Amino acid sequence: MLGSMLEEFQRMNKRQFFYQVLSFGMIVSSALMIWKGLMVVTGSESPIVVVLSGSMEPAFHRGDLLFLTNPTDEPIRVGEIVVFKIEGRDIPIVHRVLKVHEKGNGTTKFLTKGDNNRVDDRGLYAPGQLWLTPRDVVGRAKGFLPYVGMVTIMMNEYPKLKYAVLACLGLYVLIHRE
Amino acid sequence: MHTFLTRGNALLTFTLSVLAGLTFFCFLSTALNAYSATANIDTVKVLVKNVPDYSAQKEKQDLGYLMFDLQADLNPLFNWNAKQLFIFLVAEYETTDNKLNQVVLWDKIIQRGENANLDMKNMNTNYYFWDDGNGLRGNPNVTLTLSWNVVPNAGTLSIIRGSGSHSFSFPNEYTNVRAQ
Numbered sequence: 001m002l003g004s005m006l007e008e009f010q011r012m013n014k015r016q017f018f019y020q021v022l023s024f025g026m027i028v029s030s031a032l033m034i035w036k037g038l039m040v041v042t043g044s045e046s047p048i049v050v051v052l053s054g055s056m057e058p059a060f061h062r063g064d065l066l067f068l069t070n071p072t073d074e075p076i077r078v079g080e081i082v083v084f085k086i087e088g089r090d091i092p093i094v095h096r097v098l099k100v101h102e103k104g105n106g107t108t109k110f111l112t113k114g115d116n117n118r119v120d121d122r123g124l125y126a127p128g129q130l131w132l133t134p135r136d137v138v139g140r141a142k143g144f145l146p147y148v149g150m151v152t153i154m155m156n157e158y159p160k161l162k163y164a165v166l167a168c169l170g171l172y173v174l175i176h177r178e
Numbered sequence: 179m180h181t182f183l184t185r186g187n188a189l190l191t192f193t194l195s196v197l198a199g200l201t202f203f204c205f206l207s208t209a210l211n212a213y214s215a216t217a218n219i220d221t222v223k224v225l226v227k228n229v230p231d232y233s234a235q236k237e238k239q240d241l242g243y244l245m246f247d248l249q250a251d252l253n254p255l256f257n258w259n260a261k262q263l264f265i266f267l268v269a270e271y272e273t274t275d276n277k278l279n280q281v282v283l284w285d286k287i288i289q290r291g292e293n294a295n296l297d298m299k300n301m302n303t304n305y306y307f308w309d310d311g312n313g314l315r316g317n318p319n320v321t322l323t324l325s326w327n328v329v330p331n332a333g334t335l336s337i338i339r340g341s342g343s344h345s346f347s348f349p350n351e352y353t354n355v356r357a358q
Contacts, residue, residue: 058261058262058287058289059261059262059264059287059329060329077280077337078266078268078280078281078282078325079264079266079268079282079325079327079337080337081327081335096264096327098281098282098305099279099280099281099282099308100278100279100280101275101276101278101279101310102276102277102278102279103275103276103277104277109310115264115285115287120305122233122234130234130235141335142334142335143205143333143334143335144329144330144332144333144334144335145201145332146331146332
């Protein structure tokens with residue numbers, strides 16, 4: 001099978017080769033456009049996140065997918081599931097809002113806690129930080145899809161798998177005629 | 179070997195498409211549900227103290243203490259797409275420092291299949307009722323409401339506030355820390 005694929009590859013002329021590369025580029029840029037479009041529509045810098053820890057079990061398990069929106073004009077209220085980042089750290093955390101204190105001028109501060117944790121998140125915040133503000137929020141969870149994010153987690157934990165999948169995909173797109 | 183791969187590919191694609199379609203149907207089937215219910219809440223004992231909150235600033239802040247009764251039938255909220263209900267009791271009030279304060283006092287997770295007809299008396303809160311400041315003493319209007327977050331098998335997460343609330347006021351005097 002591999003032999004016949006290589007023969008086909010050698011038979012392709014330059015034009016077909018460039019055509020294949022162009023198709024590949026189209027696929028990649030369409031995916032990028034959809035992602036950026038989602039970012040604009042939802043207002044969130046990361047409209048789809050994968051749950052990484054078990055701190056929200058039994059609602060969300062590791063590997064579930066969450067769809068986020070970030071309407072900055074809607075105030076943060078208790079009970080909402082927010083995805084936030086601590087300043088200086090990359091990893092987004094998905095927890096629920098436990099307390100909200102809002103002043104008359106709109107400045108809001110809130111405290112979060114994971115459903116499966118015994119204590120609130122003050123231990124997770126930056127040293128000296130007691131509250132979160134709307135600036136730390138990446139988005140609020142509005143939709144949920146189970147298990148689908150496991151693929152992302154496996155690719156992150158076994159980088160060789162990621163390279164293998166990408167290599168196979170690239171090879172297939174370049175060689176296949178359609 | 180060529181046909182084996184093609185067949186495997188076709189089977190896999192078909193399975194994934196069917197699963198995706200089923201998931202989408204699951205989401206659509208309950209997308210418009212209202213999930214509304216009524217809750218009866220009552221407070222049994224209400225105190226306010228003024229002590230330093232060592233988990234936050236070191237100054238003294240108001241600490242409310244209350245016990246509550248709760249009765250609500252949430253069984254009608256469950257359907258094939260409702261995996262669990264996250265129920266939480268919120269105290270909402272206004273102080274001179276902050277226009278809006280919301281504090282979760284108690285929460286519970288009920289999964290599909292468990293009994294969701296709540297009837298509880300003299301319940302203690304799960305969390306401390308700290309105010310951000312000293313606005314609880316003599317506060318005339320603190321409202322308790324019950325809300326729930328419906329977590330689906332697949333679909334939208336909705337947070338619904340139950341109808342039925344209870345308002346109470348805190349006493350004008352602090353209770354001595356040692357008395358209970």
